[in-house]
Amino acid sequence: RPADRPLRLGSVKSNIGHTQAAAGVAGVIKMVMALRHGVLPKTLHVDERSSHVDWSAGAVELLTRTAQWPQAGRPRRAGVSAFGVSGTNAHVVLEQAPPQEPADGTSPSPASAPPAVVPWVVTGRSAGALRGQAQRLLAFVEGGSGSGAVDVGASLVGSRSVFEHRAVVLGSDREELVRGLELLAAGEVSPKVVTGASAGVGRTAFLFAGQGSQRLGMGRELYGAFPVFADAFDAVCAHVDRELARPLREVVFGGDGGLLGRTEYAQPALFALEVALFRLVESWGVGPDVLLGHSVGELAAAYVAGVWSLEDACRLVAARGRLMQALPEGGSMVALQACEDEVLPLLAGREHEIGIAAVNGP
Numbered sequence: 001r002p003a004d005r006p007l008r009l010g011s012v013k014s015n016i017g018h019t020q021a022a023a024g025v026a027g028v029i030k031m032v033m034a035l036r037h038g039v040l041p042k043t044l045h046v047d048e049r050s051s052h053v054d055w056s057a058g059a060v061e062l063l064t065r066t067a068q069w070p071q072a073g074r075p076r077r078a079g080v081s082a083f084g085v086s087g088t089n090a091h092v093v094l095e096q097a098p099p100q101e102p103a104d105g106t107s108p109s110p111a112s113a114p115p116a117v118v119p120w121v122v123t124g125r126s127a128g129a130l131r132g133q134a135q136r137l138l139a140f141v142e143g144g145s146g147s148g149a150v151d152v153g154a155s156l157v158g159s160r161s162v163f164e165h166r167a168v169v170l171g172s173d174r175e176e177l178v179r180g181l182e183l184l185a186a187g188e189v190s191p192k193v194v195t196g197a198s199a200g201v202g203r204t205a206f207l208f209a210g211q212g213s214q215r216l217g218m219g220r221e222l223y224g225a226f227p228v229f230a231d232a233f234d235a236v237c238a239h240v241d242r243e244l245a246r247p248l249r250e251v252v253f254g255g256d257g258g259l260l261g262r263t264e265y266a267q268p269a270l271f272a273l274e275v276a277l278f279r280l281v282e283s284w285g286v287g288p289d290v291l292l293g294h295s296v297g298e299l300a301a302a303y304v305a306g307v308w309s310l311e312d313a314c315r316l317v318a319a320r321g322r323l324m325q326a327l328p329e330g331g332s333m334v335a336l337q338a339c340e341d342e343v344l345p346l347l348a349g350r351e352h353e354i355g356i357a358a359v360n361g362p
Contacts, residue, residue: 010241027080028092035076035096037221038069057337082352117170118149120177121156122184123163130195134185148173167195203289208274210295214266219273220253222280232279235274239314243322248272267296267321268314274277274300275310296320 006305034040042063049055049062069076075096082090122137124130141152149171165182170192171177183190222229237248244265251260252269274297293301296317303313336343340359347354 016276027082028094031078031080031094035078035094036069038076040067040069042067081225117172118153118177119157120149120153120169120171120181121160121166122169122181123160123166124307125163125165127165127187127197129163130167131185131187132166134169134181138178138181138185141174141181149177152177165195167193168280169193204287205290205292206278206288206301208291208293208300209270210293211263211266211270214260214269214273216255216257216260217253218269219276220240222276223253228283229276229280232271232276235310236268236275236314239311240268240272240318243315243318244268261270262325264318264321264325267324268317271300271303271314271317275304278304308322335360 011148030041032166040063046062046064053060055062075098077093080092080094084090120137121135122130124133132215137156147155169177169180169184176192180192184193184195202209219229219233223233224230233249236302241247246259246265248265248268251265251274254260260269278300291300291301291305299313299317299320302308303310340356343356347356
């Protein structure tokens, strides 16, 4: 908050307990993020509204799901209350901070804004090797390399081998990161230096979800913040839009949940999201040893594994969604603990009424 616009605090008692204080701080952080990003968080641990409140009077609403917080021509304001069992309560009123304009008058974008904290990752085969690597990195950055803090961090993650002994130096600027490297090289402890040793070389698996996990606006913020994500998402849309009546991005980022829930749109939408998420994580140097998928997620896993081209994958995803959408409504399905050879004889003569929908593997 600017110094000339302090927060207005309500009746905050000085003897607030640790539990209440923790709950209050968590609530404040959550609401600050809501003010900043324009998204109202849903109410936790509430299945239905209280019957003791007249919800039809006034403009009070219980948020049972995340909702957009639109601009109304004035700063957003919110109240946060922490209630203690002993009667010790704390209340705070928050107001949205005014936008900070860059010196050149241009508007900042999420993609160009520098991160608040930059990690520098250092690894070695032993504790001594880790300190030695920190010393070499320190000599490099102090030697006038000219590389920015973010560039150094990206290179350390994406172009270096990963060994058993590891450290992450955290800093908001180059000076703070250099100080952290000095402490790591000297073997000293610091809250800004996280160290540890791997128990062994594990394997990484990526699991792609199936239909039912779709939601309106999924990936919208990632699309605006990361060009890698946006490019991959757009590439899928360019292919599947030829098969759909409405542009896919318009459906996913729109406001019609019923339309997105239709199989013909839900499956291409999930495929686009999952492929874009994979490309984003891949751009950070993280790759899988094993790929798994369920339903349309299996098709996404097969594509990123290189089984087929993006064009062919999109044609299959769109056709699958279209054919499943064309099935008649009102049917039902039952799971049987029996093999296909046992079931088929039981269906003889009734093929027009019932059939095997799927055979599950082990």
